[in-house]
Amino acid sequence: MTTQHTAALVAAARAGDPRAQDELVSTHLPLVYNIVGRALNGSCDVDDVVQDTMLRALDGLGGLRTDESFRSWLVAIAMNRVRAHWQARQNGFGESTLEAAEDVADPGADFVDLTVVRLNLAGQRRETARATRWLEPEDRALLSLWWLECAGELTRAEVATALELSPQHTAVRVQRMKAQLESARVVERALDTQPACEELRSVLAGWDGQPSALWRKRIARHARECVRCSGLWSGLVPAEGLLAGLALVPVSAALLAGVRTTGAAGFAPAGAAFADGSEGASPRARRGLRRHDDPAHAGRQCERWPRCAAQAPAEPPQGGRRRGGRRLRRGRRARVPRRTAWFR
Numbered sequence: 001m002t003t004q005h006t007a008a009l010v011a012a013a014r015a016g017d018p019r020a021q022d023e024l025v026s027t028h029l030p031l032v033y034n035i036v037g038r039a040l041n042g043s044c045d046v047d048d049v050v051q052d053t054m055l056r057a058l059d060g061l062g063g064l065r066t067d068e069s070f071r072s073w074l075v076a077i078a079m080n081r082v083r084a085h086w087q088a089r090q091n092g093f094g095e096s097t098l099e100a101a102e103d104v105a106d107p108g109a110d111f112v113d114l115t116v117v118r119l120n121l122a123g124q125r126r127e128t129a130r131a132t133r134w135l136e137p138e139d140r141a142l143l144s145l146w147w148l149e150c151a152g153e154l155t156r157a158e159v160a161t162a163l164e165l166s167p168q169h170t171a172v173r174v175q176r177m178k179a180q181l182e183s184a185r186v187v188e189r190a191l192d193t194q195p196a197c198e199e200l201r202s203v204l205a206g207w208d209g210q211p212s213a214l215w216r217k218r219i220a221r222h223a224r225e226c227v228r229c230s231g232l233w234s235g236l237v238p239a240e241g242l243l244a245g246l247a248l249v250p251v252s253a254a255l256l257a258g259v260r261t262t263g264a265a266g267f268a269p270a271g272a273a274f275a276d277g278s279e280g281a282s283p284r285a286r287r288g289l290r291r292h293d294d295p296a297h298a299g300r301q302c303e304r305w306p307r308c309a310a311q312a313p314a315e316p317p318q319g320g321r322r323r324g325g326r327r328l329r330r331g332r333r334a335r336v337p338r339r340t341a342w343f344r
C-alpha cells in the first residue's frame, strides 16, 4: 500500500467512513500482530494487546500529526502497549507473582511455533526463530521490531521512533541484542546436538526445561569453554540475511473478526485522542471487561484467573467461550516442550 493511499484511508477513517476504518485495520493488523506476538511470545494477552493497539489508533486518529505518518505512529502505539503490558504484569494486578506467572502463557499460541510452522522455516532460520525465546523481554521487544526491519517491513527510523531512542542509541541496542541472539542460537545448537555433550548434561542438571536469559548465559558459557561444543559457534549465517524478505505471520480469522467487531462497536469520535496510547478508556473496558484489580470485576466476566472465577457467585466460567472474537484458553501456564528429557 502506498503512503498516499494510506493517507487517504486515514483521512476517510477519521471522517467516520466505516469501510475506510475496516481497510485501515485489516491492512495494518498483520504488522501489529507480528510486533506484539513476537515481543510477548506465548502470552495469553497477545490478542488483547493487539486489539488495544488497533482500537487506540482508530480512536486517536484526530491526534495524528500527518496522515502519511500513520504507519510509524501505529508501530509506536504497539510498542507503547507492550510496555504498558509489562507494567501491568509487574504490578501483578495485586495478585501474587506466582499467579501472575501462571497467567503468562497461552497453550497453542506460541508465536515462535507459529512463525516456524506458518513461514515453513528450516535450518538456521528455524534456529534463529527458536533462539528468540532465550532473550530478555526488552531484547525480545527490540527484536520484534528489528526482525521486521530485516524482513523489509519497517525502516530503521520507524524502529527508533517506536523505541523512543535516537538512531545512534538504537544501533547500539540492536548490536547488543544481536550478540544475545547469536548466543541463543548456539544454545539451540547445543541442545539439539545428538548425542548430547556429557559435560553439558551435568550443567543442565538443575534446569527446568524453560528457555531463560539465565540459562542462555550458562549454556553459552559452557559452549565457549567446552572443547566439544566450541565448534557450534562457527558457521552462523548473519541473522539479517536469514530474515531478509521473510513474510509476516498471518493473522488468525478470529483475531481479525475480534478487532473488527470491537472496533465497529467502540469507535469514538475522532479527536478523542490518546495518540500516545496512555489515556482514555481501553478497548477492554469498552467491551465491558474489567481489569482483575477492579473491585467491581467480581470474577463474573473473568475466564482467566482462578481467584476471580472463584469469586463469581454464578455463571461459572466456561472453557472456550469467546470474548472479543478470541478464544480464551484456561489452565496453567503453557510451557514450551521440555528439553531436559534428552539429557537424562
Ligand SMILES: [Zn+2]
Binding pocket: 197, 198, 199, 200, 222, 223, 226, 227, 228, 229, 230
Ligand atoms: Zn560441551
